[in-house]
Amino acid sequence: MSRSERLLDLIQCLRRHRRPVSGHVLADELGISIRTLYRDIATLQGQGAPIEGEAGLGYVLKPGFMLPPLMFSDEEIEAVVLGSRWVAKQPDIRLSAAAVNALAKIAAVLPDDLREDLDATTLLVGPPAMAVESIDLGLVRQAIRNERKLDFSYRDAGGAGSRRIVWPFAIGFFDKVRVVVAWCETRQDFRHFRADRIAGLTATDIRYPRRRQALLKEWRATLDQPRGS
Amino acid sequence: MSRSERLLDLIQCLRRHRRPVSGHVLADELGISIRTLYRDIATLQGQGAPIEGEAGLGYVLKPGFMLPPLMFSDEEIEAVVLGSRWVAKQPDIRLSAAAVNALAKIAAVLPDDLREDLDATTLLVGPPAMAVESIDLGLVRQAIRNERKLDFSYRDAGGAGSRRIVWPFAIGFFDKVRVVVAWCETRQDFRHFRADRIAGLTATDIRYPRRRQALLKEWRATLDQPRGS
DNA sequence: AGGCTACTGCCAGAATCTGACAGTACCGCA
DNA sequence: TGCGGTACTGTCAGATTCTGGCAGTAGCCT
Numbered sequence: 001m002s003r004s005e006r007l008l009d010l011i012q013c014l015r016r017h018r019r020p021v022s023g024h025v026l027a028d029e030l031g032i033s034i035r036t037l038y039r040d041i042a043t044l045q046g047q048g049a050p051i052e053g054e055a056g057l058g059y060v061l062k063p064g065f066m067l068p069p070l071m072f073s074d075e076e077i078e079a080v081v082l083g084s085r086w087v088a089k090q091p092d093i094r095l096s097a098a099a100v101n102a103l104a105k106i107a108a109v110l111p112d113d114l115r116e117d118l119d120a121t122t123l124l125v126g127p128p129a130m131a132v133e134s135i136d137l138g139l140v141r142q143a144i145r146n147e148r149k150l151d152f153s154y155r156d157a158g159g160a161g162s163r164r165i166v167w168p169f170a171i172g173f174f175d176k177v178r179v180v181v182a183w184c185e186t187r188q189d190f191r192h193f194r195a196d197r198i199a200g201l202t203a204t205d206i207r208y209p210r211r212r213q214a215l216l217k218e219w220r221a222t223l224d225q226p227r228g229s
Numbered sequence: 230m231s232r233s234e235r236l237l238d239l240i241q242c243l244r245r246h247r248r249p250v251s252g253h254v255l256a257d258e259l260g261i262s263i264r265t266l267y268r269d270i271a272t273l274q275g276q277g278a279p280i281e282g283e284a285g286l287g288y289v290l291k292p293g294f295m296l297p298p299l300m301f302s303d304e305e306i307e308a309v310v311l312g313s314r315w316v317a318k319q320p321d322i323r324l325s326a327a328a329v330n331a332l333a334k335i336a337a338v339l340p341d342d343l344r345e346d347l348d349a350t351t352l353l354v355g356p357p358a359m360a361v362e363s364i365d366l367g368l369v370r371q372a373i374r375n376e377r378k379l380d381f382s383y384r385d386a387g388g389a390g391s392r393r394i395v396w397p398f399a400i401g402f403f404d405k406v407r408v409v410v411a412w413c414e415t416r417q418d419f420r421h422f423r424a425d426r427i428a429g430l431t432a433t434d435i436r437y438p439r440r441r442q443a444l445l446k447e448w449r450a451t452l453d454q455p456r457g458s
Numbered sequence: 459a460g461g462c463t464a465c466t467g468c469c470a471g472a473a474t475c476t477g478a479c480a481g482t483a484c485c486g487c488a
Numbered sequence: 489t490g491c492g493g494t495a496c497t498g499t500c501a502g503a504t505t506c507t508g509g510c511a512g513t514a515g516c517c518t
């Protein structure tokens with residue numbers, strides 16, 4: 001196995017162990033000496049991989065996605081850039097910032113002539129939806145990623161308010177409004193919550209007892225016609 | 230210089246020369262022997278780079294974007310995936326397909342556990358805009374990329390039709406409609422053309438005499454308020 | 459036919475990588 | 489305070505890989 005292959009393997013090993021893992025174990029799994037492992041770790045860190053080592057504990061890979069070298073065609077990069085620009089216009093501040101950062105990272109690793117092409121990709125997105133949401137959708141996305149319950153008060157179409165505890169598993173982005181899709185503990189059913197009608201949002205630490213993929217699949221089955229992605 | 234760095238340099242060299250270039254020239258630029266160059270070319274091809282060599286001509290890099298290894302955070306990958314899904318719902322068939330392909334390429338190089346996360350990224354996009362455009366926006370995007378004139382007939386807001394020859398340099402994506410932004414040769418001014426009012430589109434081979442970046446910059450300066458990305 | 463080029467196999471020297479050992483520093487725990 | 493586990497660095501000889509030169513085959517173009 002060549003060295004570059006082994007470096008990718010090392011990343012996968014680190015990802016498998018979510019807890020800190022000692023260098024000795026990693027070296028064993030890869031079939032290399034501890035000394036070589038230290039060198040490989042240093043190489044990966046030099047390439048920007050977020051690996052952290054602490055004496056007495058071991059190594060952890062901070063969450064993130066490592067993309068190996070990748071080829072995109074002209075149209076594919078146009079599509080990715082246009083999509084990221086659309087996301088950058090969304091009212092969700094954190095997500096918007098992430099889209100800008102992703103574009104910057106792509107631009108940063110491109111050679112100069114291609115960076116110019118990317119900046120000049122002349123597919124533009126219209127003005128933002130101008131929705132006024134008092135809540136931070138970033139909290140909702142985090143709860144979805146970690147499969148945690150949410151607690152908030154909701155004002156329905158008729159204006160009546162109610163307290164809800166829900167298991168969120170998706171967010172729908174529509175032209176004018178964003179909708180949180182969740183299993184509602186209060187109503188014991190799938191419910192859609194318009195983000196602009198949610199108030200007093202609290203992200204709890206309580207994990208809900210289902211996988212979000214399973215909830216998503218079940219919810220899709222209840223729809224008359226397919227939607228979403 | 231390490232071998233992996235040199236491989237990236239080789240790609241950049243190939244990109245600089247748009248015309249076929251002989252292996253001897255490339256080896257000179259990189260300061261390596263012709264024999265090593267052949268080995269490097271073989272390595273890159275093995276990693277999927279679209280390099281074509283023809284005896285008697287030289288090497289050419291088929292158009293495409295090469296991204297070196299890249300790290301994205303959770304939120305950044307969510308942003309890219311959401312953006313690509315939005316593009317995938319656009320009526321522009323070729324662009325939509327490119328977005329799907331880009332997602333597939335990203336998924337293909339991800340380890341299994343992360344691919345699952347990506348598929349399960351539960352940020353959904355609403356139903357497509359359902360615009361009915363008789364023309365192929367792919368032709369317009371190609372004309373923009375290559376800075377070629379377009380020839381079509383346009384029906385304005387009042388219903389009056391006219392034949393136009395324009396220099397297209399941008400497309401605006403709005404909620405309900407797409408707009409081609411161009412310098413209109415017929416009117417000698419910047420004009421916006423709603424895609425659904427364009428008919429009889431012909432992509433010409435005639436290059437227009439300005440850079441599209443310059444046109445874009447000039448057009449932006451004529452706007453009262455900033456827009457686009 | 460002749461020139462140019464891509465491509466392969468081979469081999470010896472150069473460069474790099476690897477494993478082992480020794481040593482330092484930090485953390486948590488008793 | 490001492491002790492074990494761990495991260496990290498320096499050094500060095502042997503293993504591995506890389507590199508350049510050479511010879512040879514084959515395809516494209518004029």
